[in-house]
Amino acid sequence: MGNQVEKLTHLTYAEVPTSDPTGVAQEDCPRIGVSYIFSNDDDDVGGSEKDPNQEENYDTCNEVECSVFYRDECVYEKSLRAGDMSTCSPEHLLNKCKPGDLVEFVAKNQYPHWTVYVGDFHVVHLHRAEVKNDFMTDASQGRRGRIVNNVYKFKPQNSEIVVRNAMEQVGARDRELNWRNSECFAAWCKFGKREFKIGGEIRIGKQRYSLKIQLSEKKSHILEFQSMEDLIMERRRNDQIGKNAVIQELVSHLHSEEVGTDHNAH
Template sequence: MGNQVEKLTHLTYAEVPTSDPTGLDQEDCPRIGVSYIFSNDDDDVGGSEKDPNQEENYDKCNELECSVFYRDECVYEKSLSSGDLSTCSPENLLNKCKPGDLVEFVGKNQYPHWTVYVGDFQVVHLHRAEIKNDFMTDASQGRRGRIVNDVYKFKPQKPEMVVQNAMEQVGARDRELSWRNSECFAAWCKFGKREFKIGGEIRIGKQPYSLKIQLSEKKSHILEFQSMEDLIMERRRNDQIGKNAVIQELVSHLHSEEEVRTDHNAHWD
């Protein structure tokens, strides 16, 4: 498998296996992967009730280490060695958080859920197509969490401005929203960059963003994207399905491509 993954080390966004959400995909067979880019990913656990098994079920070893680059500049990095992936209970997080901190809650087979801590045990977050102000323990829905102020490399705004950004959006919902998921909203509050908003970047055919997925110590896989928004959606899907599933997808996709090339060559021999 190692040799197969090495062959698939650099793709453009147009080459990512996908399926057209409009149903107009002209490929002979479905392409896996990024149809979610055209709709909100669902941050919900599946209901409003807490799942007492989330902490026991979550396996941080199945998380993908990755980096995001804008041209040659690293703008995001999640690494096991830096301690970014260590988690704790919401109750313990309350003892660590300061107003303006970004908190990420993680659970098995779920999209990560990002919140902005605003003080007094409360967070502001995008949940079910609405910006809400909830107690952190309720927003976690039984998941473990971690402070993620440093995974993005942008210059943060002052804590009071981060809190203000978040609180001013409370109550916004549906068509009023400018963010596709909880991470984009929380990161916008923290850094104030339009790249996190829906349509925040002009698409001009170039692909200045790259996502480097670390598959092993010596092997990586790179995808290119037109916008930060698209890249975040892909990275969140990888987080949701886990490292093992991502590797299997890459190997399966490569195997299918090799079969097509073999059939094509046989036809012309």
């Protein structure tokens, strides 16, 4: 099968075994996340043409705040508490970026698109099953963006290595690719960790990764996964549908569980 993958649509949280919705672990309960072994997300949802309304329509208040843990260590965090989540136009970003920076472009109802800034107004990114070297303004496709060097807590490589990693992959496509999406590619360039590659971790044994979704100031929900790759797929799906939809899915799932429990009790 190589690196070819089939599309697998994850519909609702009813299909995902989860841990306690309060975020408190129950030692005697299985805590298993969804597996995306044959899945690939799509950075191109919404088409490839620049939409002049995308910048105005994006609402950071509908972003899903979350943390990722490897066992007990926090390895990723996106929240208002952890840092600035504001976005700006790609033209404004060009005044901020330095070679080796990771840049995330976001738009309503689309998967986030990650790129590596390599200098001279260019970024390298995985787009439509090919690693490309494009002008940042073209790669953004009208989306707003932000620098995301610090959301992952791994030690970054120096900027020269990050740029070299990205440039060496330009032109790679289809079966030559080792990453499921633009985020995995950009993060691999930055941190050099095999966990971001397809099949970089074996999916056996205990679930080592936890995705803690912050529903409100005091409430959270935890999903668990056997690999970073699977967790990123689910987290990106949440980013694509937005906070309100994620909360609605969880409410529906938890309500159906309560109904099932009551029915079994009778």
